[in-house]
Amino acid sequence: MSAADLQKASATDDFIHGHDGPHGHDDAHDDGIPHASFKDYLIGFALSVLLTAVPFWLVMNDVLPSKLATTAIIVVFAVAQMLVHIVYFLHLDTRSQGGWNMLAAIFTVVLVVITIAGSLWVMFHMNENMTPMSPQEMRISPG
């Protein structure tokens, strides 16, 4: 058996027994509870504070002249912060529960993107087919 083979075999072993990987493990029994480390939480918290504070600062102080640029930046920051939460707080990785957590998460992300992007797309022209209304009519209308 070559060194690569040995490594492969040990990876299979990890997969079957569901070890926690590089973080190590101090419990005798494996109950599927992810191991949390102080360092992970601090890194996650610091990144989250940064990724929250910058979008609020950009919007509250009108830092950028272009609204489109501001929107693009805060969306990128939100996605980044979601990833930070998933990795550092929810401890999602490819090894936990033999990879089924990750598989379910990927499936959910696909459904979420289809639901939101699809809804926005098909309803984009919704208001263009409405009967024109004056603001006065709108105030008294039941809708």
Place this chain on the structure above:
Amino acid sequence: MSAHTSTMAVEGADRWLVREELHAQPGTMLGFWLYLMSDCLIFACLFAMYGVVGGNYAAGPSPKDLFELPLVAVNTAMLLFSSITYGFAMIEMQRRRVNATIGWLAVTGLFGLVFLGIELYEFHHLIHEGAGPQRSAFLSAFFTLVGTHGLHVSFGIVWLVTLIVQLKRWGLTDSTRRRLACLSMFWHFLDLIWIGVFTYVYLMGVLR
């Protein structure tokens, strides 16, 4: 030659043979994860609804007229603080220190209560100004989305108090540890949804 390759194939197959039951681990954590994913789809539908009708003000107030970003920033900070304090509770749980775990859970619950208090104040303020859920499609969608998140946080706090009582009575048993880990995922998941809320509803609403 052919005999040689077949031996190789058997040896290779042997290494990949699964001798144990793959689902031997307790399935609670996976099951709870699947619940969270289904919950995520509920929020996806509510976000989609807000995205579709969020601009229909019916000649009523727009996000720019209503939302107070400093208040939202404080609210966001509360939820983020509660996330890190729950993380500290999980670390104390790993160190098998019951009282420290309960202490951090209590701090987490307090941050959660402050978050809920600010949100209820905001809702009360909006309804008082005549910007209740019945005012326009935008406000209906807003109250449904933010209210559903707030309802989740409320139930999270009920669960948190329940767990504090259980920890006091039984200590850190396998069952209470498992429940703490489930609530941990629930709590961090709610913070993740809030990232979407403050970005999409509040910040982009004020930008619009």
